[in-house]
Amino acid sequence: MKAKGFFIAGTDTGVGKTWVTTHWLRSLRESGIDAVGMKPVECGGRDDAIAIREAGDGIATLDEINPVPLPEPLAPAAIDGAPRIDFDKILANFDLLSRLHPPVLVEGAGGWLVPLDRERTMADLAVALGLPVVVVAANRLGVLNHTLLTVRAIVSSGLECRAVFLNDLDEALRSDDLSRESNARVLRELLPGVSVIERDPALLMKLI
Numbered sequence: 001m002k003a004k005g006f007f008i009a010g011t012d013t014g015v016g017k018t019w020v021t022t023h024w025l026r027s028l029r030e031s032g033i034d035a036v037g038m039k040p041v042e043c044g045g046r047d048d049a050i051a052i053r054e055a056g057d058g059i060a061t062l063d064e065i066n067p068v069p070l071p072e073p074l075a076p077a078a079i080d081g082a083p084r085i086d087f088d089k090i091l092a093n094f095d096l097l098s099r100l101h102p103p104v105l106v107e108g109a110g111g112w113l114v115p116l117d118r119e120r121t122m123a124d125l126a127v128a129l130g131l132p133v134v135v136v137a138a139n140r141l142g143v144l145n146h147t148l149l150t151v152r153a154i155v156s157s158g159l160e161c162r163a164v165f166l167n168d169l170d171e172a173l174r175s176d177d178l179s180r181e182s183n184a185r186v187l188r189e190l191l192p193g194v195s196v197i198e199r200d201p202a203l204l205m206k207l208i
Helices: 017-030 047-055 087-100 122-129 143-156 183-190 201-207
Strands: 005-010 036-038 041-043 068-070 104-111 133-138 161-167 195-198
Touching: 005 017, 005 122, 017 036, 017 047, 017 104, 017 133, 017 161, 017 201, 036 047, 036 087, 041 047, 041 104, 047 104, 087 104, 087 122, 104 122, 122 143, 133 143, 143 161, 143 183, 161 183, 161 201, 183 195, 195 201
Parallel strands: 005 104, 005 133, 036 104, 041 068, 133 161, 161 195
Antiparallel strands: none
């Protein structure tokens, strides 16, 4: 049975989750698959959700894609006076979109354990959705540790990590980072059951 969608997690903030989500979504739609994206929780504006809506050809409303917009660019648990994040509302939006436009690419906010409040993290939202996970990581020195920690946490949560996408960020600024040439190979050796994909989000099509 095909998945209703995928949860796109990051090893950190700023690793390119939205770039991967939007490019993967465009590839799906260009191939004739009527997919859509979600950014259930976004902090500090709605730029990511708007980009995801545009990549999905506007077939879902901004409120369907991003049911929980938060005003400040902070972890939700750090925003004074922020309302408790309504998982039921997020799940209802996902159920609607997954019936109409499967698969749904659900992009998380920040890293796997970003606190949503005192009791819950982004991982709890991913578990509630029950989707296979794609991890986005920046291809740079330190990514092995960050990725292995994230994948271990995903598996400990009872979810399947389907793939790791190594994103080449600021390539010109890190031309002397030798790890960029070996990170994918090492991750493939250490994570034999996980697809490790580089550079082109269209290659994530093979997960469908």
